[in-house]
Amino acid sequence: MALKGAEIMKMLPKTNCKECGYATCFAFAMKLATGGAKLEDCPYLDPQVKAQLEAAMAPPIKLVTIGTGENTLSIGEEQVMFRHEKTFFHEPGIAILISDKGAESEIEEKLKHINTFDFERIGQKLRINLLALCFESGDKDKFQALVKKAYQTTEAALILICEDTDVLFSAAALCADRKPLVYPITNENMNVAIPKLKKLGVAAGVKGQSIDAVVSVTSDLKDAGIEDMVLDPGFKNMLEGIRDQTLIRRAALKKGFRPLGYPTIAFPCFMYPDRFQETLAAAALMTKYAGIVVWSQANAHFLLPLLVLRFNIFSDPRRPMTVEEKAYAIGNPDENSPVLISTNYALDYFIVSAAIEEGNMPAYLCINNTEGLGVMAAWTSGKFNGEAIAEFFKKYGVADKVKHRKLIIPGVAKKLVAELEEELPGWEIILGPLEGSDIPKFLSEQWKA
């Protein structure tokens, strides 16, 4: 839990020496509390007190990183239970499960997938860059071969899943510089695991049969100097997962309970044999707080909805996605080209502009500043009504750009027709198609200047 300035103040030297750059120790303390200053700036801080303060000021949920380079996954450091309270900061990892028992062709297919999987969706890149390699064959050589192959043929971040601790760490040694997550570290194997985790410098996937069991492992690992952990309290279905992950986040955020101040990992791949159910569980467990979901599918049609959901839930509600207000010229419009209007909600803009381009008919696309609200929400709040649009027309001289007097408005904005007829005398208001994808057809069939 974050410390208050007054609490920090009590632990400072209180000499007001100014060497930290602040006029008083109190000013320095206040700055520390808000993250604006560093403890190192105080040259007279007792090392023991410094360590205490560092621990107390650390984020309630530790940031854990797995993998390297472009494919580094950073999870944790979340600050809220609900995204509307602030935002969620770190997108969870979606890992594709590969068993060493799987057929060679299946393994190849999944490895190929991870290299080529790259969705481009309205200006957003959606990627998958995490693999969970699972020891099920009972054959150490087979598992090592899989790990080597994944390490050599992809740059993905790796999770190693293996109940045999020796096999687990021998595999981890093969890819230690990729910073894999090794799983499971349990009450039973932790004494063997601790020196190896330290030596390899890899993150520990802590598993227990309950939250209590996880707490006992993380406490011991922490005492042994291990910092990077991801938690699995052993939930066996979506319902238990929502419960455990909610309680873990709550304990960390609201109670400042350090032994649970780590991200979690969920395994829908082991919970639901039906792949539709598995996908829905993955969606739910990701939305309700998993840092990583491990998932058995490498099918694009199952993956895309999950990736889009992750993008949506982890977008920052404090900053609506917007584009600049203006009358965009798409293609090379002339005085006979159609005029369309929409909001500056980025999605509306991307959909409509892409559709106009697709139809190969140049047009003016008027993007009215609605502060990122979509058509109906903007209409309700008066940012996309007759008056606002008439003002836009004046400001951007829309009437001077074209000879005709026809305006195409979004198909959902039926309610706007009458308002616009009143505010834009002389203009014919045409209700466009309901769906952006129908714009090309609509323009080619119905447009006449």
Add this chain to the structure above:
Amino acid sequence: MMKYEPPLEKISVNIRETVVGHGEKALKIGGENTLPFHFFEGSLPNPPGLALEILDTEPENWAPSVLEPFEDVVSDPVKWAKKCVEVFGAEMLCLRLLSADPMGKNGSAEEAAEITKIVADAVDVPLIVWGTDMEEKDAQVLTQVARACSGKNLLLAPLVKGNYEEIAKAAMEHGHAIVAQASMDANLTKELNIALCKFFPPEKIVIDPTASALGYGLEYTFSIIEEIKQFGLADKDKMMQMPILCDFGGDCWRTKEAKENREQGILWEAITGITFILAGANLLILRHPEALKLIKEMVV
């Protein structure tokens, strides 16, 4: 070692319980005193209600994979309704009165009421009746529907700031529940509920915050529902304690992602639905029977 105490949060108030329909098949929604799926710290007496939608007019431009299950019945709303109940196991239906849309066929309120009565008499499951989304027309259509189906305890939708008075009065007189719609804004939701509760029983109001599909604004709906639930449960705001409805099947199946592949389309709708249930939605209106089946398997 630090001792772990489960940080349970007990809430002393409930979301209101709303009954839709009449007789044996009437459904209750809401009634919970905790967050979705939080059985470990509260009670959720009713699973989320799941309705399948039907139209009073043959649909145009539906993606083949969502039209396919209904292909043999779309020309007849009664057959369509019965198939949803008997074959697809729908426990609630939503009848959309497209025929009355002033921007379309512009059929009369009387005709719309007549077809509603025929459908309502043909099935015994609860019925949501959705108007044209045009304020003035809905004031006529839904009041006629309320009269024609007196005593059936329909759920009439949508009531908005500009037409709630007339429709709510008719609903009250003829024993129906209503959907209060305010677009993506908790304050507007509250204002409308306050206005309604001056004369209308709060336990017969369902909130519609307006819903957007996955990839097309889902996050706004998700957060507005969570916000309303927090106001209702954590802050004990009585005007925010009505159950919440989400209507998004049409929006989902209009996306290019749903149109391009059947499985992807079903997941598009089902994931949108389960995400809203996670946020706190109490009633979903769905389009594809497979999406309904899948959500039901996961949450009921």
